[in-house]
Amino acid sequence: MGCTSSIPKRYPMGRKKKKHISIHEVAVFVPAVRVPVAVDLIRPLRGLVPRDLLDKLSALRGRIVLLTEENYLSSVPTVSELQRALEEYLRVLLGMLKPEHRLEASVEFKWKSLGDDGHETCLASAWYEVLSVVHMMAILSLLEANLMLVPKDSLDSCERKVSEDSKRVAIDLLLKASGCLEYCVHQILVHLPMQIRKSLPNDLQDGILESISSQALAQGVEMQLGLAIESEKATLSVKRRLACEEVSYFSEAHNWLSGCDTSDAYGKKLLLYIKWKYLEAKxxxxxxxxxxxxKGSEPSNHVSAVCCLFAADELLIASKRASLSFCLAAPVTRVPPTWGVMKHLHKKIPEVVSKKSQMYGYLFEQDKNEYETSDQP
Structure with a gap:
């Protein structure tokens, strides 16, 4: 009587525990991951595919479903394991696309988004399954790159420390992600009938795929610029070329989204991210x-240089505002510390602007006086 241990556990006692909300930090924008949902492959393909091959296909897909259910998206080793499982499944799946296996349109493959909506898409197309697998490989590469650049031990510190090796691995992962997405657009989507393509979720529309691909390339270039800044051998011309490439890729990423539906949370978040990183690159x-x-010897060179530096300073200020807008947009993300390229530029740009404006201020006064003189009747 009165013993709390006699109360069944299904009746919670005392205060409810608050749900722990984890706010992630973003170095690489990662769209919502789409994962496979369990489906019966045996029944619809019995008699069409050799049983041993069918069992292997079913087992490989089932393993991927199991791994995604076990929260295998939180660390580099587990994401890598999931990548290997996807690659093994993809090899078998592609081998079964031969006409004699009659896999196309025989099975309804189901995938769901791990975003807030949890939207499921079920389509009777083996090429849709291939598209979803390669897309997942791309997104996991982005996720793995982000995990490499945001070490767990840096989340509680005000400074992000990333080794050179981690940066190089991240570059490779970003290039892999871009390659996978380009493969989706140019080698897989072309096999899908138009009615299937119209039924694809927004994440798999060609404009979104191209945009994420360009974003991955831009961030790969950003990593390269960071390595160039740390290298004594890299010239200013090399650094400028890399910065301009980054601007170009982020501009492409934005342009690809012009005809896409970006009304959902991740679409809006992506637009804000591209704007932020574009301003930084510019x-x-x-x-x-x-x-x-x-470095030119003419006064006009110095005037142009100061104008460029002033523009860089204004863009840097605008990028800070854009960063905050991105972080506050749903799903909310942690405000990142300045690191890499931007840590260097946040220090150097204000210093150089102040120094050069004082050094060449008299040239602006001369230009102003000449303009006022020429403007008189």
């Missing part, structure tokens, strides 16, 4: 261009 491009122009 600030870097103006900064390095200004330094190069300043």
């Amino acid at each position: 600030a870097a491009a103006y900064y390095y261009h200004g330094l190069i122009v300043d």
Whole structure:
């Protein structure tokens, strides 16, 4: 009587525990991961596919479903294991696309998004399954790159420390992600009938795929720029070229989204992310261009250089606001510390702007006086 141990566990006692909300930090934008949902492959394919091959296909897909259910998306080793499972499944799946296996349209493959909506898409197309697998490989590569660049031990510190090896691995992962997405667009989507393509979720529309691919390339270039900044051998011209490439890729990423539906949370978040990173890249491009122009001997070179540096400073300020807008947009993400390229530029740009504006201020006064003189009747 009165013994709390006699109360069944299904009746919670005392205060309810607050749900722990984890706010992640973003170095690489990762769209919502789409994962396979368990389906019966045996029954619809019995008699069409050799039993041993069918059992292997079913077992491999079942393993992927199991791994995604076990929260295998939180660390580099587990994501890598899931990648290997996807690659093994893909090899078998592609081998079964031969006409004699009659796999196309025989099975309804089901996938769901791990985003807030949890939307499921079920389509009777083996090429849809291939598309979903390769897309998942791309997104996991982005996720793995983000995990490499945001070490767990840096989440509680005000400074992000990333080794050179981690940066190089991240570059390879970003290139892999971009390659997978390009393969989706140019080698897989072309096999899908138009009615199937119209039924694809937004994540698998060609514009979104191209945009994420360009974003991955842009961030790979950003990593390369960071390595160039740390290298004594890299010239200003190399740094400017990399910064301009980054601007170009982020511009492409934005342009690809112009005809896409970005009304959902992840679509809006992606647009804000691209705007933020585009402003950062443009600030870097103006900064390095200004330094190069300043090497000229003509007064006009110095005036142009200072104008570029002022533009870089304004873009840097705008990028800070864009970063905050991105972080506050749902799903909310942690405000990242300045690191890599931007840590360097946040320090150097204000310093150089102040120094050069004082050094060449008299040239602006001369230009102003000449303009006022020429403007008089």
